[in-house]
Amino acid sequence: MTDWRLLLTRPADDCAALAETLAAQGVFSSCLPLLEIAPLPVSATIRRSLAELVQCSAVIVVSKPAARIALEWLDVCGMALPATPWFSVGAATAQILLERGLDASFPAQGDDSEALLQLPRLRQVVSQPGARVMILRGEGGRELLAERLRERGASVEYLELYRRDLPAYAPGELPRRIKAERLNGLVVSSGQGFEHLRQMAGDAWPAVAQLPLFVPSPRVAELAHAAGAQIVVDCRGASAAALLTALREHPQPVY
Incomplete structure (x- = not known):
């Protein structure tokens, strides 16, 4: 799974915990919380x-x-x-x-x-x-x-x-982060998290929508497909274990 470079979008504390779990499995991730409680x-x-x-x-x-x-x-x-x-x-x-x-x-x-x-x-x-x-x-x-x-x-x-709430970020921060850190996968934990992802992407959404998107449920997968996301992976759960299983099962990106 070491070729994955993921954008994590959960609330800050959950994002940090997930990043730590992924790092222990050799998965690079970058935290950009898109939900603020x-x-x-x-x-x-x-x-x-x-x-x-x-x-x-x-x-x-x-x-x-x-x-x-x-x-x-x-x-x-x-x-x-x-x-x-x-x-x-x-x-x-x-x-x-x-x-x-x-x-x-x-x-x-x-x-x-x-x-x-x-x-x-x-x-x-x-x-x-x-x-x-x-x-x-x-x-x-x-x-x-x-x-x-x-x-x-x-x-x-x-x-x-x-x-x-959607935390305040500079305009263009999402596509900038994806490009700067060579991210090749996106992770959202809820329907609202996905809506905030689209909002943050702005005019760059058609390009962002080409990246594999890992979601927690069929409902969020349906929302993502309807919005134009090209590769949607339903993890069948929001836990770190569910995400890791999906990462193992989904083909890794090829450079």
Whole structure:
């Protein structure tokens, strides 16, 4: 895998951790975070939703930032951690919850909403009469989870904890970085991360779109194909292990 030279676009801390893992496997990478997590102010509405977690049949956490911010705010507000069953989209998010002693479950295969919806324990919880689910996430995002859970008879609410901003960069920084560091692959971790990639590429997008693009799910792959990306590799997960597997399976660039 040593011929790969990847652009990483995750939030800064996650980007650095992924770069370290890749370096240990002989993969060069360059970090250009295209998502900046900005916690929302703790409003009366948010405090009320936090207090209502104990009344929920299930709490679903869709990302690591959502897990970290929710736990921090529960501490700041002096609220006990709910004994409610918690669920997460991926293992890394679940680990944050488990480290705090929460009863957290996640799908063994897949890092997306579709995989979580197939989890037997979640299906059992939401099938109970009067099931109430709180989804912890950033502003906006997919509606699939809520739609499917409501179809199963559950009441679903959102607790939005943060927004995902595009960090400020000089015009042309993305194509400049790709050229200067001879990068031959791009990695995005979400649909919004991909949209920010396109935005950063600007007029250079047709050229950037020629590079192999590694994405975490079929949904993001579909977005990328629709936008003109020529080589899209679905890693079937957002973890470092999923990316490394995809790198091994995908033909390396030839110089």
